[in-house]
Amino acid sequence: MTTTGDVQAPSSGRATPGGPRPRRRRSTGIGRVSTPVALLWLAPAIALIVGVVLFPAVMLFRASRSEYSITGLYLGSAGWENYSKVLSYPDLPVVLKNTLVWVVAVVAFTIVISLALAQLLVKDFPGRRFVRWAVIVPWAASLVITSQLFVLLYDYNYGLVNHVLLGLHVIDTPISFLGDDRFTMASMVVVGVFVSLPFTTFVFIAGLNAIPTDVMEAAEVDGASPWQRWRRITLPLLRPAMLIATVLNTIYVFNSFPIIYTLNDRNPGFGHDTLITFMYKLAFKSQEKDVGMSAATGVINVLIILVVVLVYLKVVNWREETR
Secondary structure (H helix, E strand, O other), X not given: OOOOOOOOOXXXXXXXXXXXXXXXXXXXXXXXXXXXXXXXXXXXXHHHHHHHHHHHHHHHHHHHOEEEOOOOOEEEEOOOHHHHHHHOOOOHHHHHHHHHHHHHHHHHHHHHHHHHHXXXXXXXXXXXXXXXXXXXXXXXXXXXXXHHHHHHHOOOOOOHHHHHHHHOOOOOOOOOOOOOOOOHHHHHHXXXXXXXXXXXXXXXXXXXXXXXXXXXXXXXXXXXOHHHHHHHHHHHHOHHHHHXXXXXXXXXXXXXXXXXXXXXXXXXXXXXXXXXXXXXXXXXXXXOOOHHHHHHHHHHHHHHHHHHHHHHHHHHOHHHHOO
């Protein structure tokens, strides 16, 4: 029998003669899983990746080294000739320049405008919920429908944009936004930014809500101005969100087919096409109608995206940004 002042020795985990048996530790459920069980749980994800990513990639590469008739019948192997034809195509430099302008302009304007919108939408003001709902509408709508709506807005004779500009006496005659080479790319960039804003804005809203309030309050107590707080605290803490938004927007905008095709379909040639619509026209609308060249362009398109994303991640040191 122990007294109050006695100190009991800690149990060593082994039963003492005549004493109570030690309790077994409960399993936390965390441990190693056998390989067959792990593969069983991962089977749906693996099947999805194989069916949606790997198999189409293999078939695309195979098609890029094949020759097809104008009706799509397989005629045999073409080796690397399709790649040679694409790289020597006379309109390829224009298409690459359009792709660069399109991606850089849309992503840059989207990041800047979304950052401003996110700063507004994290504030508490009447009707904030409805404004957030309104911002997400372009993301929920079909890209084809949104692009066709802008085709009507840009119309030379009856478009609302020309009507407003004429009413404000900004212009004297209507502008052919989608037919004049001076305005076509800028008009497409506006639509690209419009449909990219919702996703990017909500990414930044999530990033702003994750910033600890005590950090901002401490900076305010120390006498930091709003601009200093934003530049030295808010912006650095938003870098992970900016990294995600930039990478995903780059991939999304690079492969944005419906916007460019819908707005630029009326123009002949490849003067305002990017790689994604150039690839489509090579197969179905150009005089070549060459599926092999189109597939080779698709492979080049994927490689360019991978290189751009990897270079960007290397430059911004993504491991440090996401730590």
